[in-house]
Amino acid sequence: MSEVKGMKKILIIGSGISGMTAAISCAQKGMHAIMVSPFMSERAQSVMAEGGINAALDNMGEGDSVEKHIEDTLKGGNMLAGELAVRDLCEKAPEIIRWLENLGTVFSLKADGRIDQRAFGGQSCRRTCYCGASTGKQIVTALIMEARRYEAMGLIERRIWNDFHSGLIRDGRCYGALIYNEASGQLEPVYADAVIMATGGQNALFGKTTGSTQCDGYAAGRLFMQGAMLKNLEFIQYHPTTLETGQKKMLVSEAARGEGGRLYYEEDGRRVYFMEDMYGEKGNLMPRDVVSRCMYDTKRQVYLDMTMLGEKIDSKIPEIRDVCLKYGGIDIHKESVPVSPSVHFFMGGFAVDAGHMTNIEGLYAVGECASRYHGANRLGGNSLLAAVYSGMTAAEAIYAKSDSAVSESSGIETASGEKPDFSEYFKEYIEEERGKFFGLFGSESKFPVMYLRDMAAETMNRDLGIVRDEEQLQNGIADLDYYIDLAEHIRYDRSVLPYFNYSVGAILVLAKATLICARERRESRGAHYRSDYPETSEDMRAATLISYDDGEFNVSLDREGRFER
Numbered sequence: 001m002s003e004v005k006g007m008k009k010i011l012i013i014g015s016g017i018s019g020m021t022a023a024i025s026c027a028q029k030g031m032h033a034i035m036v037s038p039f040m041s042e043r044a045q046s047v048m049a050e051g052g053i054n055a056a057l058d059n060m061g062e063g064d065s066v067e068k069h070i071e072d073t074l075k076g077g078n079m080l081a082g083e084l085a086v087r088d089l090c091e092k093a094p095e096i097i098r099w100l101e102n103l104g105t106v107f108s109l110k111a112d113g114r115i116d117q118r119a120f121g122g123q124s125c126r127r128t129c130y131c132g133a134s135t136g137k138q139i140v141t142a143l144i145m146e147a148r149r150y151e152a153m154g155l156i157e158r159r160i161w162n163d164f165h166s167g168l169i170r171d172g173r174c175y176g177a178l179i180y181n182e183a184s185g186q187l188e189p190v191y192a193d194a195v196i197m198a199t200g201g202q203n204a205l206f207g208k209t210t211g212s213t214q215c216d217g218y219a220a221g222r223l224f225m226q227g228a229m230l231k232n233l234e235f236i237q238y239h240p241t242t243l244e245t246g247q248k249k250m251l252v253s254e255a256a257r258g259e260g261g262r263l264y265y266e267e268d269g270r271r272v273y274f275m276e277d278m279y280g281e282k283g284n285l286m287p288r289d290v291v292s293r294c295m296y297d298t299k300r301q302v303y304l305d306m307t308m309l310g311e312k313i314d315s316k317i318p319e320i321r322d323v324c325l326k327y328g329g330i331d332i333h334k335e336s337v338p339v340s341p342s343v344h345f346f347m348g349g350f351a352v353d354a355g356h357m358t359n360i361e362g363l364y365a366v367g368e369c370a371s372r373y374h375g376a377n378r379l380g381g382n383s384l385l386a387a388v389y390s391g392m393t394a395a396e397a398i399y400a401k402s403d404s405a406v407s408e409s410s411g412i413e414t415a416s417g418e419k420p421d422f423s424e425y426f427k428e429y430i431e432e433e434r435g436k437f438f439g440l441f442g443s444e445s446k447f448p449v450m451y452l453r454d455m456a457a458e459t460m461n462r463d464l465g466i467v468r469d470e471e472q473l474q475n476g477i478a479d480l481d482y483y484i485d486l487a488e489h490i491r492y493d494r495s496v497l498p499y500f501n502y503s504v505g506a507i508l509v510l511a512k513a514t515l516i517c518a519r520e521r522r523e524s525r526g527a528h529y530r531s532d533y534p535e536t537s538e539d540m541r542a543a544t545l546i547s548y549d550d551g552e553f554n555v556s557l558d559r560e561g562r563f564e565r
Contacts, residue, residue, distance in 0.1 A: 007032050010398060011177055011190050013164045013219060014198030016044035017136070017384065018367025020143040021391030022196050027147075027155035029399045034157045034190065036164065036179055038214065041144050045200050045212040046387070049136025050253035050319060051120060052128035053100075053388075054381035055093035059114045064125035066090050073382060076122040076287050077347075077375020078526040079541060080232070082564025085354070089373050089382075089389050096388050097129055103142040107131055108316075118316075119258040120380040122287035126258075128381040133253050133319035139384065163499050164219045166433060167195065167363060168426050169226050174363035175422055178433055180499050187434050191422045194398045196356075197223070197365040198391070201346035205511050207457030209343040210242055210251040220349060220369055221506030224513065229359045229547050231351035231371040231563060233510075234518035235527045237378055238466055239344035240291040241304050241337075245327045249342035252320055254380045256306055257284045259316050263291070263339075265300040274298060289377045289527040292341040296466045303336040341466060345383060347374040347527065348517070351545055351563045355397025356390055364398070366390035371543070372563070376526025440501050441492045449493040449504050456483050456511055464518055469532040473519040480512040513553055517544045520555045 008031040012019050015037040023033035037044070058064040069090040074081060097115065101107060107129055108116045120128045131138035150156040161182040168176040168189060176191035202217030203209045224230050240263075241256065242249040257263070263284050264271040275283035275294060284291070295302045306313060306320075313321050313333060324330040330337050350358050350365035352372055357364050367387045374382065456479075463476030487505045521544055523537040524530050542557040543564065558564070 008193045008398070009034065009191070010194050010196060011036065011192035012196045012198055013037070013177065014200065014367070015041045015158070016046035016198060016200060016367065016387070017139055017143060018387040018391045019196070019198030020147050021388050022198060022366055022395050023156050024143065024146050024150060025392045025395030026398070027150035027153070029395060030155070031395070031399065032155060032157070034159060034192070036159045036162045036190070038161060038163050038182070040160055041140055043214070044140065045215050047137045047140050048210070048212065048251070049384055050133040050251060051255045051258070052118060052130030052135045052381050053097070053139070053384035054120070054127050054379065055097045055129055055385070056090065056127055057094055057097065057115065057117065057129070058125070059110065059117050060126040062125040064127050068124050069093065069127060072123050073373070073379055074375070076379040077377055078536070079375065080525065080543065081373055081375030082561055085372050085564055088354070089386060092389050093385055096385065100139060100142060100388070103146050105131065105138050105142040118255060119285055120254055121257070121285045121291065122379045123381070128258070130255065133255050133317045135384065164199070165437070166222050167226050167360070168422070168429070169360060169363070170425070172227070173361040175426070178430060182499070187430065187437055189422070189426060189430055194362050194364060196394050197350065197363070197369055198367050199369045201349070201368045202510060203343070204453065204507060205457065205514065206343045206460050207454065208248050210239055210249050211344070216503060216507055217510045218503040218506050221510030223350070223363070224548050225506060225509060227360060227547070228363065229351045229545055230513060231348060231543050231545055231558070232517070233348035233514040233546065234521050234544060235347035235376050236343060236464070237288055237345040237347060237527050238292040238341040240288055240295055240341050241339040242342040243324060243328050243337060243339060250323050250327050251344070252304060252324070252337060252339055253317070255317050256304060256320050259312050260309055261304050261306040263295070263302055263304055265298050265302050287377055288380065289529070292466055293529060295341055301338055302340065304339045305336040306332045307334060307336070345378055347371060347376065347378055348514070351543075353563060356394040357397060364394045366394050376528060437502055444492055445490040447486050447490055449490060449496055449501050452483055452486060452490070452504055453507070456480065456508055460511055464515060467529050467531050468518055469530060470519065473515055476515045477512060477519065480508055480515060484508045484512065509548070513546050513548070516553050516555060517546055520544065
């Protein structure tokens with residue numbers, strides 16, 4: 001089936017769980033979805049999600065309910081997320097699980113055939129549905145198969161080996177995006193009725209994290225510089241249990257503690273189960289910000305003991321067993337695992353409304369790159385839920401908009417019922433961007449791009465860690481100003497892929513914006529802990545909004561709840 005004249009064309013940047021869900025949802029409604037990404041979905045960060053996806057099914061007979069899920073989510077986010085947004089998410093969760101199951105997601109089952117559910121941090125009941133410790137991989141597989149059905153029908157089109165360059169934005173509206181085609185080496189415009197960003201978090205800002213460095217934050221940084229408002233950048237979740245390797249931090253899923261694993265450190269030849277000493281029986285499953293900060297405060301090497309789980313290791317968490325053996329040479333049947341907190345998830349991202357549209361008309365954001373449901377700290381198991389729900393929600397919002405929305409807002413004269421031709425509308429901008437991009441290749445730089453990105457990551461890890469203060473944040477901002485200045489003089493680094501050179505400027509701007517947001521939030525809340533402002537302030541119970549205007553960073557608090565309704 002070829003694209004039908006008059007059919008809505010939706011451009012989706014990213015092909016992980018949120019991007020594929022958006023594409024499938026668009027296709028189901030008869031819209032034409034174009035998924036742009038540098039790799040196939042099998043390589044998306046989504047496959048790395050281990051623990052599970054939340055839904056109040058009450059399969060464990062503990063009296064779980066949607067209301068409890070809402071309460072846990074709001075409490076876990078330190079009451080910063082909007083109640084209406086969280087309610088919408090949690091009420092939809094059981095339906096989402098049924099949808100995923102119908103697509104072929106292979107959930108772990110109880111003896112009675114119902115989906116098994118495990119305990120996760122900050123939750124009052126066992127509500128996390130899972131597929132061993134490879135839930136993300138299973139969901140990705142099911143979505144790929146469903147997407148292929150619509151690809152065969154001509155309703156979904158994949159463009160791999162393509163990178164987002166910039167939005168095609170004019171007068172507060174997005175008309176598509178400029179894409180770098182790695183095969184042709186050209187910048188190519190793709191016009192669309194709406195653009196959905198599904199680009200994940202900003203892992204590259206911190207170098208070694210639990211996530212993929214494919215999620216580098218460039219798209220958020222570039223669109224921020226083009227007028228998109230960002231929100232809550234200071235809230236960065238550290239996962240308490242990761243295993244250090246030469247290349248990255250390997251996640252030791254919260255599922256290990258959900259099944260009964262225990263954290264401890266050694267003192268005077270004995271084990272100190274510090275989380276249980278402080279918080280009782282469920283201490284190991286406190287919210288991630290609490291566990292990470294407690295580990296930080298011990299100033300000791302912390303270990304995770306799973307040896308008591310016995311046969312559960314092979315039946316419930318075989319992927320954790322394999323990761324520890326492969327990357328650490330540790331047999332978790334017999335040995336404890338040395339663990340440490342690592343950057344894991346970004347609660348901040350694009351500020352979006354109830355339909356997941358940004359402040360720029362026609363530009364949407366879904367998944368981790370959108371900030372809406374998690375407040376100051378995300379509950380484990382809510383990320384996959386939000387990824388699926390946000391993709392569905394954006395597609396529904398776009399479908400509900402009038403077919404003439406683009407034509408009416410463009411200011412271009414068109415024949416009745418026809419969409420405008422944007423090739424002339426953006427001709428000057430595209431030629432200018434091509435000149436800037438290919439101008440990078442004029443000479444070699446004294447400052448290799450990779451060196452600059454490594455230095456920026458070192459600054460972010462040092463000055464925006466688990467505990468921050470004014471002096472650290474100011475030092476970090478000063479460092480980023482210096483790196484941004486250097487980036488303007490970089491021309492070409494032959495040691496990396498061509499597009500790697502261009503992306504560094506916007507990534508550094510995003511890093512500086514993140515530090516500024518952390519400096520301006522002078523309180524401690526959730527994943528943002530200030531040693532110089534250790535108390536939570538009721539006056540600051542509002543989302544942080546930041547915008548960019550010709551080099552100026554403007555920060556405010558969303559006291560009216562503009563993006564929480």
